[in-house]
Amino acid sequence: MPPPPLNRRDRLAEILERDGACCVWCGRDVGTDLVRATTEHVVPRVKGGPSWLENEVAACARCNRQRGNRTPAEWLDECAARGWDPSPATILASLERLESAIEERGGQRRARRYLDSQLRRLRNRA
Numbered sequence: 001m002p003p004p005p006l007n008r009r010d011r012l013a014e015i016l017e018r019d020g021a022c023c024v025w026c027g028r029d030v031g032t033d034l035v036r037a038t039t040e041h042v043v044p045r046v047k048g049g050p051s052w053l054e055n056e057v058a059a060c061a062r063c064n065r066q067r068g069n070r071t072p073a074e075w076l077d078e079c080a081a082r083g084w085d086p087s088p089a090t091i092l093a094s095l096e097r098l099e100s101a102i103e104e105r106g107g108q109r110r111a112r113r114y115l116d117s118q119l120r121r122l123r124n125r126a
Ligand SMILES: [Zn+2]
Pocket: 023, 024, 025, 026, 027, 028, 059, 060, 061, 062, 063, 064
């Protein structure tokens, strides 16, 4: 039996504990009232990405909104080009966690294709 799903606020708290209280895209501290933390789906929901902790990282509301439909690899490049301080290591770790979770739980065929191509792109840079 999988553990009962956490609500959004509890998921966000777990993510901040796991990854630190920084926006994964710009590096700003999201533990303050000035910069609101949101949960960001690494594999987007429209691409079949599940609302699992393994697929979620913390991002500030601005970066989350501005990412739009960009893939994680594209948006990491764009953030770096803007002079921000993105965390490719956090994104890669999330993709790898999601890959293991899907192997364990099965399903998620659409997400898996997207995930595979993003894993290839990010691993090729390391
Ligand atoms: Zn940000």
